[in-house]
Amino acid sequence: MEEKQVMVVGIDDSDFSLYALEWTLDHLVGPTTDDSIFKLVLVYAKPSVLSAAGLLAGPGVADVLPIVDSDLKRTTTKIVEYAKELCIKKSVKDPIVEVVDGDPRNVLCDAVEKHHASILVVGSHGYGPIKRAVLGSVSDYCAHNAHCSVMIVKKPKTKQ
Numbered sequence: 001m002e003e004k005q006v007m008v009v010g011i012d013d014s015d016f017s018l019y020a021l022e023w024t025l026d027h028l029v030g031p032t033t034d035d036s037i038f039k040l041v042l043v044y045a046k047p048s049v050l051s052a053a054g055l056l057a058g059p060g061v062a063d064v065l066p067i068v069d070s071d072l073k074r075t076t077t078k079i080v081e082y083a084k085e086l087c088i089k090k091s092v093k094d095p096i097v098e099v100v101d102g103d104p105r106n107v108l109c110d111a112v113e114k115h116h117a118s119i120l121v122v123g124s125h126g127y128g129p130i131k132r133a134v135l136g137s138v139s140d141y142c143a144h145n146a147h148c149s150v151m152i153v154k155k156p157k158t159k160q
Helices: 015-029 061-089 104-115 129-135 138-145
Strands: 005-011 038-046 096-101 119-124 149-154
Touching (some): 015 119, 096 104
Parallel strands (some): 119 149
8 A cells, every 4th residue: 555645734822823723624634544645743842931932031920921821832732722622623644733932934834844744735925025024924934944835725715
């Protein structure tokens, strides 16, 4: 039996990421059966406590860091559980779920290498050129640096 190709999907706590996961499950993966083409790997890049705290300095920082860490753990659990539930709802069985500390750009590119992925799926925040330059774009970075095809799923704009 031929080994399945690997699809890595980047997930985070944004609506854009969760939309990309749902779109992927509906259009590319479908119910996992013996004849399914992809093995699904969901990757969540957990921010470090210091990056989430905004590199606070000064008195009282030691008191704040455990609270930030606890909040990050709660968010991580919530995202991972939601992603697993979505997979179950869409009849996709046994996705591999990884939580890795670090910058999403590096975490996702490393996951592609680790799993020998043939495709990486990420959501798009839809930033314009200025915001993208200031904030950085995970999808842009991955499109240029991941050693596989990269699909950027854009959430449709809602009508006002």
